[in-house]
Amino acid sequence: MPKGIQRITALPHPDLLDLWKSIVVDEDIKSRLLSQAVVSFTVRPKVSRTVLPMHGAILLVGAPGTGKTSLAKGLANELARLMTQTKFTLLQVDPHALASSMMGKTQKAVSDLFGQTVAEAALKGPTIVLLDEVETLAADRSKLSLEANPVDVHRATDAVLVQLDALAEAHQNILFIATSNFPQAVDAAFTSRCDLVLEVPLPNLKACEQILTDCLVGLGKTFTGIEQLPQSHGYAALIKEVHGLDGRAIRKVVANALTSRREVALKPQLLSLEDIRTAAKLAKAARVKEKQ
Numbered sequence: 179m180p181k182g183i184q185r186i187t188a189l190p191h192p193d194l195l196d197l198w199k200s201i202v203v204d205e206d207i208k209s210r211l212l213s214q215a216v217v218s219f220t221v222r223p224k225v226s227r228t229v230l231p232m233h234g235a236i237l238l239v240g241a242p243g244t245g246k247t248s249l250a251k252g253l254a255n256e257l258a259r260l261m262t263q264t265k266f267t268l269l270q271v272d273p274h275a276l277a278s279s280m281m282g283k284t285q286k287a288v289s290d291l292f293g294q295t296v297a298e299a300a301l302k303g304p305t306i307v308l309l310d311e312v313e314t315l316a317a318d319r320s321k322l323s324l325e326a327n328p329v330d331v332h333r334a335t336d337a338v339l340v341q342l343d344a345l346a347e348a349h350q351n352i353l354f355i356a357t358s359n360f361p362q363a364v365d366a367a368f369t370s371r372c373d374l375v376l377e378v379p380l381p382n383l384k385a386c387e388q389i390l391t392d393c394l395v396g397l398g399k400t401f402t403g404i405e406q407l408p409q410s411h412g413y414a415a416l417i418k419e420v421h422g423l424d425g426r427a428i429r430k431v432v433a434n435a436l437t438s439r440r441e442v443a444l445k446p447q448l449l450s451l452e453d454i455r456t457a458a459k460l461a462k463a464a465r466v467k468e469k470q
């Protein structure tokens with residue numbers, strides 16, 4: 179595996195379809211993402227950059243656990259499912275592997291990754307590059323103090339921008355999908371190059387219900403009975419308890435509820451709404467504490 183690449187996947191892939199489906203967000207968000215991805219391959223290669231300055235980059239921002247990484251991977255797969263004539267490859271970049279501890283090496287690693295690995299992949303065919311947690315690669319240079327942060331980080335951001343421009347110029351068959359849960363930390367020059375910056379929100383009440391129900395129905399496939407919980411009295415009130423949590427936290431509430439009583443841990447079928455309510459209250463309280 180080339181340095182800085184975590185995984186290479188030929189698309190479409192069934193696991194990624196499940197991932198896309200598992201994320202409950204407004205249909206509008208999914209549809210805008212998909213349209214933008216499609217346009218990157220239908221319009222961008224045919225129109226001069228002086229007319230439409232497209233870079234072939236999408237940035238997903240939002241709180242931790244809102245489904246950004248899942249949506250990013252799922253989007254790549256949806257694109258491949260829609261444009262069946264095209265053979266897409268997904269490259270997942272591991273930004274932490276690039277941020278080398280050796281001074282001066284990060285910039286080279288970034289340049290090699292984009293200038294060689296990504297460029298070579300693009301020569302073979304349409305390529306989607308996942309830049310997860312992009313703030314580690316394209317850190318906001320204006321916020322980095324030279325004292326606290328090695329010059330290396332500045333240079334890495336510069337290298338990302340230079341390479342992004344060069345790739346956009348030379349290859350029209352690359353789409354970058356970046357994610358960040360810390361958009362203030364992403365360099366403005368990177369954000370400005372993105373064709374679409376989309377915020378993935380915390381789930382609304384309806385989405386909370388869908389996530390919780392999906393989780394319980396899923397568990398019910400193994401532990402019969404749990405899938406009936408959404409029909410029981412008090413479920414609507416429970417939804418209000420988890421409202422305000424992100425999707426990951428909602429699923430974790432269920433996982434924690436399974437550990438709330440010894441009997442339930444031994445026999446998960448005994449899980450009750452009360453167990454989930456207790457776990458939800460704890461999760462909410464922890465959240466409030468974190469914010470203080």
Ligand SMILES: Nc1ncnc2c1ncn2[C@@H]1O[C@H](COP(=O)(O)OP(=O)(O)OP(=O)(O)O)[C@@H](O)[C@H]1O
Binds near residue numbers: 200203240381385427
């Ligand atoms: N809107 C949602 N609907 C259903 N499940 C969700 C949703 N958001 C998050 N999840 C669940 O939470 C888990 C984490 O999602 P994911 O890793 O995609 O989030 P993320 O936004 O990338 O988080 P981070 O910012 O911490 O990297 C997934 O397993 C997913 O099932």
Ligand SMILES: [Mg+2]
Binds near residue numbers: 246247248310311357
């Ligand atoms: Mg993520």
